[in-house]
Amino acid sequence: MATAAETAKHAEQEQVRRRWLLSTPALIIIFVAAIGPLFVMLAYSFMAKGDYGDVKFGTFSLDGWTSVLFQRDIFDDTLGLADAHLSILWRSLRLSFYTTVLTLIFGFPTAYFISTRPPHTREIWVFLVTIPFWTNLLIRTFAMQQVIRNEGLVNTALIWLGIIERPLQIMHTDVAILLGMVYVYLPLMVLPLYASMEKLDFRLVEAGYDLYASRLQVLWRIIIPLVKPGIIAGSILVFIPSLGAYVIPRILGGGKNMMLGNLIELQFGSGRNWPLGAAISITLMAMVMVALLVYVRNATRSGAGHG
Amino acid sequence: MSDRPARNAIEVRSVSKIFGSGEARFAALDRVSVEIRENEFFTLLGPSGCGKTTLLRLIAGFDFPSEGEIFLHGEDIAPLPPFKRPVNTVFQSYALFPHMTVAENIGFGLEMLGKPRAEIEARVAQMLKLVRMEQLAGRRTSQISGGQQQRVALARALAPQPKVLLLDEPLSALDFKLRKEMQIELKRLQHETGITFIFVTHDQEEALTMSDRIAVMSAGKILQVGTPWDIYDKPAERFVADFIGETNFLTGTVDGIANGVGRARLGSGIEIPATIAEGFAPNGAATIIVRPEHARAVKSGGHLAGTVETIVYFGTDTHIHVRLDQGDVFTVRQQNSRSQSCGFEIGDRAGIEIAADGAQVLRD
Numbered sequence: 287m288a289t290a291a292e293t294a295k296h297a298e299q300e301q302v303r304r305r306w307l308l309s310t311p312a313l314i315i316i317f318v319a320a321i322g323p324l325f326v327m328l329a330y331s332f333m334a335k336g337d338y339g340d341v342k343f344g345t346f347s348l349d350g351w352t353s354v355l356f357q358r359d360i361f362d363d364t365l366g367l368a369d370a371h372l373s374i375l376w377r378s379l380r381l382s383f384y385t386t387v388l389t390l391i392f393g394f395p396t397a398y399f400i401s402t403r404p405p406h407t408r409e410i411w412v413f414l415v416t417i418p419f420w421t422n423l424l425i426r427t428f429a430m431q432q433v434i435r436n437e438g439l440v441n442t443a444l445i446w447l448g449i450i451e452r453p454l455q456i457m458h459t460d461v462a463i464l465l466g467m468v469y470v471y472l473p474l475m476v477l478p479l480y481a482s483m484e485k486l487d488f489r490l491v492e493a494g495y496d497l498y499a500s501r502l503q504v505l506w507r508i509i510i511p512l513v514k515p516g517i518i519a520g521s522i523l524v525f526i527p528s529l530g531a532y533v534i535p536r537i538l539g540g541g542k543n544m545m546l547g548n549l550i551e552l553q554f555g556s557g558r559n560w561p562l563g564a565a566i567s568i569t570l571m572a573m574v575m576v577a578l579l580v581y582v583r584n585a586t587r588s589g590a591g592h593g
Numbered sequence: 594m595s596d597r598p599a600r601n602a603i604e605v606r607s608v609s610k611i612f613g614s615g616e617a618r619f620a621a622l623d624r625v626s627v628e629i630r631e632n633e634f635f636t637l638l639g640p641s642g643c644g645k646t647t648l649l650r651l652i653a654g655f656d657f658p659s660e661g662e663i664f665l666h667g668e669d670i671a672p673l674p675p676f677k678r679p680v681n682t683v684f685q686s687y688a689l690f691p692h693m694t695v696a697e698n699i700g701f702g703l704e705m706l707g708k709p710r711a712e713i714e715a716r717v718a719q720m721l722k723l724v725r726m727e728q729l730a731g732r733r734t735s736q737i738s739g740g741q742q743q744r745v746a747l748a749r750a751l752a753p754q755p756k757v758l759l760l761d762e763p764l765s766a767l768d769f770k771l772r773k774e775m776q777i778e779l780k781r782l783q784h785e786t787g788i789t790f791i792f793v794t795h796d797q798e799e800a801l802t803m804s805d806r807i808a809v810m811s812a813g814k815i816l817q818v819g820t821p822w823d824i825y826d827k828p829a830e831r832f833v834a835d836f837i838g839e840t841n842f843l844t845g846t847v848d849g850i851a852n853g854v855g856r857a858r859l860g861s862g863i864e865i866p867a868t869i870a871e872g873f874a875p876n877g878a879a880t881i882i883v884r885p886e887h888a889r890a891v892k893s894g895g896h897l898a899g900t901v902e903t904i905v906y907f908g909t910d911t912h913i914h915v916r917l918d919q920g921d922v923f924t925v926r927q928q929n930s931r932s933q934s935c936g937f938e939i940g941d942r943a944g945i946e947i948a949a950d951g952a953q954v955l956r957d
Contacts, residue, residue, distance in 0.1 A: 487686075
């Protein structure tokens, strides 16, 4: 008996060992490519900045972290709130939130339209939605610039129609960044929404109408609750890259309207403040994590607690 | 309630429903007219694709007729959307809301009608009792069995007290025993609520046992409307006679028609009395039907003669298939008794005696 149990235990241990061995390559990649660099960043954020960029190795400093929110007055050396950083942080959060809401508003009817087409035409519509992905983000952003700049399509058309006399200043405003982000991230909202709507049983919609629910009530009480997983997935997929957007605010927002991505780039580039750049990067990651946690908790609570 | 003169709950007037256009044009319903009385258990019976579900969907408001009018208690409802019609549906797949509990499902219609909370709760409790589901009010619809889902679907559709309840093959997903149980349950519910039921099925036995009246449909048309007895014993057309129950088709000539009864001369030259379907036009050959239980196999004599081909024992009765001298096979159903066999062997000569009121002449 005892020997049999022992052999079984040995066999099990052997199996566990082999399983670890087989997953070693994957683990190495995860550590070297994903977790390792995070620790490097974390370490850099706690070091003093070098005079020409980089960091002073081994010199511990909290300056990187304090300057995320505060700045030292150059005359009397007192700490004050870093207004510029706060406004960039606020702009990032605000624009990412608006982008998520707008892509949801435009994406929802789009996904609904596609999922109500006959099966063979659905694939064509999904394919059309993904076409913008074939073009580089940089080029798509410049294309957007062509549309909204002072001599661009929109302004030329509006002037020609006599609606305005002078071109609207859209470029280098938050509106330009928002337009760019909504355009670029819309497919990321449409695709997960479509995936959940495709599974929606439209007989439930008919049952709703049959039970005296108006179109709006069917939308709120039946369709939205049932496609909620898609709404959550789409919102996460749009909100996270929006928060870290770099190319779009750089081109459409100009130098003045920065978002977090641009601020980080600035610190590693001409700002020559790597510890600050590292600290902001980690802050950004923490914000994304918080956003994810809030969503996940919300999703599980409303999913299980309904009854 | 019963001494009030029956008036029409639903009146369908010359309704057509065309899908597609050009070469793909398909008439799911072709100028259909039917009147369904109040408090009636009315069945639309037919094979799949006959248009019965389409007609139900037009009454519910999920589709709109291409032509014609639909009246509910005399009011034209054809242009109304489904949420403005006092009509509820029990769907074939039940279509229960998976994100709501049993009680929330049942209360949904009342909630949408803007009823006060106390009234909704009282009505939901009443409905749960009616379908005997009190214990499961808080369950999710995914946590209950098919039969229970069926009851919830019924309770949900009955809760808003519709003027007409539409049932789209609601029993087809249930196993045999549960289906029998639910048939009785449905009859009880219809009796207790006094609501007009319009029931769609392709199961002729279900239609015969449950309905007050049946409309037999085929290829977008209603062929015959009548009580189960009418439909079974006095089918007007070949399709109806063939679709419902087993039938022997004979050819012959008919004359001497008076008061819906005539003399039918069979292939053997013998004349028998037969009831005549409405709309029959005597022009040469006529189709005469005889149900297997309305005929008897006899050793000698009878109206037709032939040779016993097969004998099939069914427990309650025995089917004897006789190859007639004219060439067709005629089936006779005989009640079994414990002490005697049917009295025939394969290959025996047999005569067929048709009961005095056993023959019916079809109009086509």
